Amino acid sequence: MPPAVRFVKVCRRFGSVRAVDGVTLDIAEGEFFAMLGPSGSGKTTCLRLIAGFEQPNEGHIELFGETAEGVPPYKRNVNTVFQDYALFPHMTVGENVAYGLKIKGASRSDREAKARDALAMVKLGGYEDRRPAQLSGGQRQRVALSRALVNGPKVLLLDEPLGALDLKLREQMQEELKALQKELGITFVFVTHDQGEALSMADRVAIFNDGKIVQVGSPADVYERPMSQFVADFVGSSNVLPPAFASHHGAAAKWTSLKPERIDVLAPGAAVAPGHAHVDGQIKMVSYQGSITRFSVEADGVRVIAAMPAEAVNFEEGENVRLTWPNAAMVAMEDGA
Amino acid sequence: MSHAATVERRGGVLDKISDLFVTHPKLLTFVLLLLPLLWIGIVYVGSLFALLLQSFYSLDDFSGLVVHEFTLSTYAELLESASLQIILRTVMMAALVTLACAVIGFPVAYYAARYARGWTKALFYLAVMMPLWSSYLVKIYAWKLILAKEGIITWFAETLHLLWLLNGILAAPVIGGPSLSFSYIGTFLVFVYVWIPYMILPIQAALERVPANYLEASADLGAEPRQTFWTVIFPLALPGIIAGSIFTFSLTLGDYIVPTIVGNSRPMIGQAVYTLQGTAGNIPLAAAFTVVPMVIMGVYLYVAKRMGAFDVL
Numbered sequence: 001m002p003p004a005v006r007f008v009k010v011c012r013r014f015g016s017v018r019a020v021d022g023v024t025l026d027i028a029e030g031e032f033f034a035m036l037g038p039s040g041s042g043k044t045t046c047l048r049l050i051a052g053f054e055q056p057n058e059g060h061i062e063l064f065g066e067t068a069e070g071v072p073p074y075k076r077n078v079n080t081v082f083q084d085y086a087l088f089p090h091m092t093v094g095e096n097v098a099y100g101l102k103i104k105g106a107s108r109s110d111r112e113a114k115a116r117d118a119l120a121m122v123k124l125g126g127y128e129d130r131r132p133a134q135l136s137g138g139q140r141q142r143v144a145l146s147r148a149l150v151n152g153p154k155v156l157l158l159d160e161p162l163g164a165l166d167l168k169l170r171e172q173m174q175e176e177l178k179a180l181q182k183e184l185g186i187t188f189v190f191v192t193h194d195q196g197e198a199l200s201m202a203d204r205v206a207i208f209n210d211g212k213i214v215q216v217g218s219p220a221d222v223y224e225r226p227m228s229q230f231v232a233d234f235v236g237s238s239n240v241l242p243p244a245f246a247s248h249h250g251a252a253a254k255w256t257s258l259k260p261e262r263i264d265v266l267a268p269g270a271a272v273a274p275g276h277a278h279v280d281g282q283i284k285m286v287s288y289q290g291s292i293t294r295f296s297v298e299a300d301g302v303r304v305i306a307a308m309p310a311e312a313v314n315f316e317e318g319e320n321v322r323l324t325w326p327n328a329a330m331v332a333m334e335d336g337a
Numbered sequence: 338m339s340h341a342a343t344v345e346r347r348g349g350v351l352d353k354i355s356d357l358f359v360t361h362p363k364l365l366t367f368v369l370l371l372l373p374l375l376w377i378g379i380v381y382v383g384s385l386f387a388l389l390l391q392s393f394y395s396l397d398d399f400s401g402l403v404v405h406e407f408t409l410s411t412y413a414e415l416l417e418s419a420s421l422q423i424i425l426r427t428v429m430m431a432a433l434v435t436l437a438c439a440v441i442g443f444p445v446a447y448y449a450a451r452y453a454r455g456w457t458k459a460l461f462y463l464a465v466m467m468p469l470w471s472s473y474l475v476k477i478y479a480w481k482l483i484l485a486k487e488g489i490i491t492w493f494a495e496t497l498h499l500l501w502l503l504n505g506i507l508a509a510p511v512i513g514g515p516s517l518s519f520s521y522i523g524t525f526l527v528f529v530y531v532w533i534p535y536m537i538l539p540i541q542a543a544l545e546r547v548p549a550n551y552l553e554a555s556a557d558l559g560a561e562p563r564q565t566f567w568t569v570i571f572p573l574a575l576p577g578i579i580a581g582s583i584f585t586f587s588l589t590l591g592d593y594i595v596p597t598i599v600g601n602s603r604p605m606i607g608q609a610v611y612t613l614q615g616t617a618g619n620i621p622l623a624a625a626f627t628v629v630p631m632v633i634m635g636v637y638l639y640v641a642k643r644m645g646a647f648d649v650l
Contacts, residue, residue: 053553073556086554090572099568100558151558 002065004029004155004187005050010059012045019045021211022059027204029064029154032181032188034198037208038234043191046208047157050189052076064154078155079148083163085140087132093119093143094128100151118146121180138169145180155187162197174201195235199223207231224259227334232257237305239263245302246330249277254332262329263306265295265313266322278324279304283317297323392624403620411621415629420609420622424629427605430521430596431589434528438536438585439578441529446537446577447570450544465534473531477598480527484517484599491516514601524600528589535584543577544570575646583634590630606630 005027012020020042027033035043048054049061052073061068063076079100087096094115095102101111112128119125122142132140141161148156158177162170178201181188192198198205199219206216207230215222215231226232229240238257247253272278281299293310296303306323315321348356358365395408414420449461468476483489494503507513507520514520547570555565593607604612606626613623641647 051553051557053556073553074559074561078557080554080557082550082554084548084550086548086550088551088554088569099555099560103559103564103568147558 001029002062003027004031004064005189006060006062006065007046007049008060008062010046010049010056010061012042012049012054013057018211020049020056023211023213025206025213025216027155027187027189029187030185032178032190032201032203034190034192034202034205035208036192036195036198036205036235038193041208042211043193043206043208044159045211047080047159047189047191050155051078051080051157077153078157079151079153080157080159081141081144081148081161083159083161085132085144087140087143087147089132091132092128093124093130093132093135096132096143097128097147097150099147104151114150115146118150119143121149122146122176137164138173141165141173145177149180149184153186155189156181158188158190160192161190162192163194170197177201199235205235207234209234225331226257229255229257229333232333239304240333241302241304241330245300246332248300249279249330250327251277251330252332257331257333258304258325258329260294260305260307261292263304263323263325265297265306265308265315266324268320268322270322270324272322272324275327276324277327277330278322280320280322283315283319283321286315286317295321297321299323388624388627391620392628394621396619396621401618411625414622415625420626423604423606423609423626426603427590427607428633430525430528430605431586433525434532434589435536435582435585437525437529438533439540439582442533442536442581443540443574443578446540446544446574449537449541450547451549465537468531469534474594476531477527477595480523480530481518481599484523484526486516486518488518518599519601521600524596527595527599528592531595532585532588535588536578536581539580539584540574540577543574543580547573579638579641579646583638586637587630587634590633591627 003026005025007023007025010020010023011018023042023046025046035046037043045054049056050063050068052068052071052075055069063078068076087093088099091099094112097115097118098106098111101114106114116125116128119127119142122145124139124142124146127135127139127143132143135143141164144161161177162173165173174197177188177190190198190202199222202219204216205219205222206213207222208214209230215227217225222231223236226235226238232238232240236259238259241249241251241256241258243253243255246256268280279299281297281304283295284298284303285296287294287296288310291310292307293313295306295308295315297306298304304323358368391403392411393407393409395404395406395410396402397404415424445461445465449458449465453461485491491500491503494500503517506522507516512521512525514523517523517526551569551573552565555569556562560568591607593605593611596605596608606629610623610626613619613626
């Protein structure tokens, strides 16, 4: 079975800027795939290449085994949920959702029934006659989702769909989107710059930097085994330890990733458990973040961030402490860049 | 350690006035609007009211004096065939000019809103606005020369051996005439030229407010460009088209200079008003004639609103 989306050495340039620079990628049918990266890393352009809003300058794109270059958006069986929803302001919610069906020539009764079902699916039953302007951000997001899904796309593209929502709503929508994807069984391609969002929802994550994919893998893969300093830093803000520091503490002399939550902060001179590395240092900053407290510790000339459950420790700025962590928590990376 | 005052006490009278305005925003609105409201209230609405009043008076045919008594006889005169023809002629002209301005203006406005950036945008504004900077009369006389029998259009037609075409067009009933500058075609062309900026700018402003991703969303949902135009772009541009048509329509309805200089001698509303209030001294009928465009515009806006043209606003 061919992949839902296949990119082969795809390049998209805007003037002298290489927005997408040689991306090769397969997304399987039914997969929840996240494209994660900072702004300007090329993830949104990749999404637009799948939708057909952009055409590649080089390379090859396939959708379910069929060549997609030169095919305009209205001839692709994919639908998009736009970042700012792009709901038509001159149509009611019901007309917005029924738009795709109307374009395809569905009868009024048919498209009204389907639009009603699609709105009910996102818990907006009874909102058909409202205008988008009368809805909250979260409700508009749901309308955009049902407007896309009502067409029965084989791939649903989501461009930072939760970016404009507040935290609580965002977490709720994450769960709903995940459940929806499971229920419908269609391919979701999700663009985000929020690593928490990507890790919690996706089956696989591609991490973008500078128009290239720097790592693809399961959320656990990219989180626990970052292959580069960029990934270590971007996904879960790892400590990136220089080779000398790593070798001094029993690891290979390579750039090494160490997650803050694997480090324990102890009183100076505390006993070190077997199989653990340790370093002594001084707390430079304490930042209380609710469930956890983060300590920025200067040790051996390196700033190490340690995160502890907030109730477990009570150290203050300027105090000397001992940091310990399991040897296995140090993960060597392929490059330091 | 010195203790800085939390509440500053400083400044003279001007500062005190600023403080007063900042803490009483309604007072500020009142002061700002006082002068313009007086102007609009007295000079503008007042004179309009006086005009309306005049239209309910009548002219004594015998003495040639205005009879200051309420009557509808002046309006009855409007419905006589001679007056009705003037009205009909003017409304037809205004409608056709508006339609032509919209059809020609839309692509220009669309290009400017969607594609022009940087210097092309500056060039667009310059090209659209520059005709408005030069004298209206000079432009119309220039057009008279262009359209005249000895003018450049005839010369072009001759050079291209298309004189038969020009003559054929001029031979058309009603719209034709001895030359372009003495025909409805000529009047129409000049009207379209002088008013088209007033159509382009509001359409462009409306289209500027249509984000590109509406068009992408429409395409994404399966709409071909033609469908996107009629279901998304056009409805969203409609308030701009209506705004532009208010300008082109009402400006054509009231103008008397263009048809006087370029056109056949059959009068339009503006010329009728000009003659009636001047040589004929029939102020009531002149006033009644000026009420016609107001009524037409009122009906037009009402219908447009009922049809949902302003729902997007």
